[in-house]
Amino acid sequence: MITTKFGNRIKQIRLSKGISQEKFALSIEMDRTYYASVENGKRNISIVNIEKIAKGLEVPLEELFKGI
Amino acid sequence: MITTKFGNRIKQIRLSKGISQEKFALSIEMDRTYYASVENGKRNISIVNIEKIAKGLEVPLEELFKGI
Numbered sequence: 001m002i003t004t005k006f007g008n009r010i011k012q013i014r015l016s017k018g019i020s021q022e023k024f025a026l027s028i029e030m031d032r033t034y035y036a037s038v039e040n041g042k043r044n045i046s047i048v049n050i051e052k053i054a055k056g057l058e059v060p061l062e063e064l065f066k067g068i
Numbered sequence: 069m070i071t072t073k074f075g076n077r078i079k080q081i082r083l084s085k086g087i088s089q090e091k092f093a094l095s096i097e098m099d100r101t102y103y104a105s106v107e108n109g110k111r112n113i114s115i116v117n118i119e120k121i122a123k124g125l126e127v128p129l130e131e132l133f134k135g136i
Contacts, residue, residue: 002116002119044115044116045115046113047070047074047113047115050115060133061136062131062133065128065129068128068129
């Protein structure tokens with residue numbers, strides 16, 4: 001599923017930056033529980049929130065889809 | 069706005085393939101009016117529908133975000 005692949009990908013990038021899920025969600029003003037469910041592949045996330053995550057991770061949008 | 073940039077990008081790829089909006093929407097089983105509004109940057113499209121468009125355009129997902 002695309003939602004699972006996307007969740008794994010952003011988790012991988014977040015971990016590579018050594019940021020906790022909680023700290024990251026806070027930094028992009030996203031509900032922590034919602035963000036956790038995105039990483040777990042449980043949300044059909046929208047493009048506006050995808051962009052928010054890319055900005056928070058400081059990577060180009062396309063980077064989030066690499067290898068997916 | 070990300071929705072506008074995304075709409076322009078998929079329109080550009082669709083046109084480069086010489087497919088009409090109507091034909092393309094039909095090929096991916098997406099409502100034609102909905103698809104048109106995505107190209108016009110009027111929809112906060114979800115990842116499941118973004119993937120559907122990438123498959124229909126026969127490009128990797130990341131390609132849809134190149135230069136955005």
